[in-house]
Amino acid sequence: MAETTLSDIRLTPAAAARVAAIAERQGKPAILRLSVEGGGCSGFQYQFGLADAPEPDDSLAETDGVTLVVDPVSLDLVRGCSVDFVESLGGAAFRVDNPNAAAGCGCGSSFAV
Known part of the structure; x- marks a missing residue:
């Protein structure tokens, strides 16, 4: 496994609680994979999965x-x-606060660097 410092990536307590709840319902380990793929309205899009x-x-x-x-x-x-x-009137979703993103889209799932 690669050594990661807290400055590399971070999972908030709210996100951790949601992942734990989803993983428990699905009978899976509480491991959330974040990946980036080409596409989306801004060039790259975030993908989440257990x-x-x-x-x-x-x-x-x-x-x-x-x-x-x-x-x-x-x-x-x-x-x-x-x-x-984040839970709001518009729904609930995982959100990525990415300091590398030069631009993003309104839905928050796509970004450009």
Whole structure:
């Protein structure tokens, strides 16, 4: 596993609680994978999913017993980010606060560097 400092990636307590609840319902480990793929309205888009286990080259961040994993290619685009879970009148979603993003879209799931 890659060494990750808290400044590399961060999972907020609200996001950790939501991941733990989803993982428990699905009978899976509380491991959230954040990856970046080409596409979306701004060039790149965030992808979230539960993982069964970290890959050997993943970077890890842990909050309240929940692990956030990011592959090395995606880490270059999200280094310094935090993943939060936000509930509002418009719905509930994981949100990425990414200091590397030069622009984003209104929905918050796409960004440009």
